[in-house]
Structures are given as C-alpha cells and as structure tokens.
C-alpha cells in the first residue's frame with residue numbers, strides 16, 4: 338500500500354485531532370469504485386421516488402429558499418419528538434446537517450478539556466476523534482466477539498469507580514450491528530443517573546433493526562442528562578438531504594448545542610427541512626423502513642448462501658445496520674487487504690483498522706441487490722486469490 342495513502346488516512350490532522358480514517362478512506366476511493374461496498378446505509382432514493390411514498394413535491398416547489406429556522410422548523414422538531422414518543426420535547430431538538438454535525442455538537446456541549454469519558458469500540462470513530470482533539474481523557478470500552486454486545490456491567494463499574502463526565506455509545510453499533518435491549522438501556526440509564534454521568538447515544542442506525550425494535554435512550558432515561566443523535570441517512574435512505582438531529586432531555590444541553598451550531602452551519606437547509614417534515618409522517622416512515630429491511634434481507638441471504646462453502650471470512654450474526662461485519666482469519670492487515678481488493682477489482686470495502694479493529698472488514702449490504710450479487714461474487718474471487726498468495 339503506498340505510503341502517502343497510508344499517511345493520508347492515519348495519523349494526526351491538527352494538534353491531537355486524528356485523521357478520520359473511514360471518511361478519508363471513502364472520500365479518496367468511493368467516486369472511482371465500480372462496486373461500493375463501503376457504505377453503511379441503503380441505496381439512496383431519488384427525490385422523485387418520494388412521490389410514490391405519498392410526499393407532495395408540488396408544495397415543495399413553492400418554498401422560498403431562505404435560511405429557515407436555525408434549530409429546524411417547529412413542524413420537523415415536532416415530528417422528531419414523536420419518534421421519541423414524546424420523551425423529548427420539540428424545544429429540546431436541534432436539527433443538524435446529518436447526524437455527523439449532531440455528534441460534533443454533542444461532544445462540544447458535554448465535554449471539556451481534561452474530562453474523562455468512556456467510549457464504545459469498535460466504532461465509527463467520529464466521536465472518539467473529536468474527544469481526543471478537545472483534550473478529553475478517552476477510555477475505550479471494547480465490545481467482544483462473537484456477539485459484540487455492549488459490555489454494560491463494565492460500563493457501570495467504570496461509572497461507579499471513575500465518575501466519567503459522559504459515556505458515548507453507538508447503538509445500534511457501527512460496525513457490529515449489535516444493539517441494546519430495553520432492559521439493558523434501563524439498567525445503564527439508572528446507574529448513570531446515580532453518578533451524574535451524561536449518556537450520549539449515537540442512534541443513527543435506529544430503524545434498521547431486523548428483530549425486536551430498538552428503544553431510544555430517551556425513553557428510559559432517569560435523568561435529563563442524555564443526548565440522542567440520529568438522522569435520515571440510514572434506515573430512510575436519504576443521506577443526501579443531510580438531515581440529522583440532536584435530542585436531549587436537558588434544555589441547557591440542547592440550548593448549548595444550538596448556540597454552537599451558530600458557529601458551524603447556522604441552519605439546516607430549508608429545502609431538506611421541508612422534505613424531512615413530510616418524510617417523518619407515520620406511513621412514510623413505515624414504508625421507508627420496510628424498503629431498507631427488504632434490500633438488506635435480500636442481500637444478506639445472498640451473502641449467507643455464497644459464503645457457506647468457504648473459509649474466506651467468518652460472518653458475525655448482525656442484528657441491525659446495512660452492513661456485515663466479518664473476521665478475516667488469515668491476515669491481520671485488513672487495511673492492506675482492502676487496498677489490494679480495490680486495486681485488483683475496484684470493489685471498495687471498509688477496513689477494520691478504521692473502526693479500531695484490525696483483522697476485520699465491513700461489507701455494505703445496502704446496495705441494489707442485482708449489483709450486490711455480482712459484486713460479492715467478484716469480491717469472493719479476489720479474496721480467494723489474495724488468500725492463496727498470502728500463504
């Protein structure tokens with residue numbers, strides 16, 4: 338793998354800010370990839386497709402393209418409050434440019450230099466990178482195979498002993514797809530309230546669960562000190578709208594996040610705000626989630642039928658997300674492996690190193706099923722060749 342590529346996706350960017358490995362890896366390759374299996378959401382919808390889901394675009398054509406509401410329109414914040422079944426008031430919702438901006442605001446409004454924080458890994462690593470940048474003392478709590486569930490009792494022990502400022506969890510987790518049960522969330526929330534710890538949950542994959550529906554941290558919290566971030570990029574297939582949000586039980590935290598947003602993006606796009614308000618009606622939500630589940634189930638079935646014969650990789654059971662998390666038993670250097678795959682076939686996967694987990698790989702299962710089948714069979718061929726040459 339070329340040294341300049343390695344340097345551009347690993348190491349430090351500014352001060353203690355690490356380079357955001359996954360986003361850089363994708364930015365450098367995804368536009369030239371023939372089959373992009375590095376994504377974590379489902380194939381995006383066209384604006385026109387929304388008509389068939391009952392969204393009236395004529396009304397949207399009439400919209401004046403001003404700045405709009407800096408924390409998001411009342412209508413959209415009410416719809417988001419409904420997603421949390423009223424456990425978060427519309428006033429405590431800040432609409433952001435994707436959940437990526439919501440995560441930035443969550444970090445900046447809860448943690449200061451020198452604070453100790455606990456961070457869930459393996460992880461997408463946005464929050465971990467930002468926390469390092471601002472000088473927090475970051476302690477990683479590692480999930481373990483084969484089920485990769487959040488080690489809740491270790492988290493509770495840590496809260497008891499260390500009293501961290503905040504605990505950051507990605508639930509459902511990216512890249513493992515594991516998510517917490519309502520009982521686990523309740524237990525964590527109860528203990529966090531005893532020690533005055535803020536729980537910050539990145540819930541952007543909420544709605545992609547294939548089994549029991551996930552509950553939000555907002556529904557079980559015993560104190561107002563929680564933040565949930567989420568958005569329309571994953572289960573809804575609308576990442577191009579760049580609509581995310583931060584929802585908190587605390588007026589102070591939500592107000593602080595809104596005030597920091599003044600420095601970052603001022604307001605969400607008014608066009609996206611209006612479309613999002615229409616998308617977040619119960620019928621459209623249900624139909625889009627079904628679409629996502631159908632695409633993922635079809636691709637997962639293909640994946641399971643194609644790998645049952647070989648020992649190319651081990652597939653972990655995955656409960657949510659539009660991705661599969663796999664172990665490569667024959668090499669630890671999955672960054673080099675991912676690069677070789679890309680060089681040989683222009684198929685792009687996401688290397689485990691970008692999630693803090695060498696020897697693993699994330700394979701997107703949200704692309705169009707016709708393309709997935711072809712892409713996967715090519716990927717398996719290439720992996721076979723690379724495995725044989727690695728011996």
Ligand SMILES: Cc1ncc(COP(=O)(O)O)c(C=O)c1O
Pocket residue numbers: 377434435436437438440461507511539541567568569570576580581
């Ligand atoms: C865990 C997690 N959080 C946040 C994001 C950012 O998503 P968006 O800004 O599109 O909502 C991603 C994107 O992959 C993610 O995986």
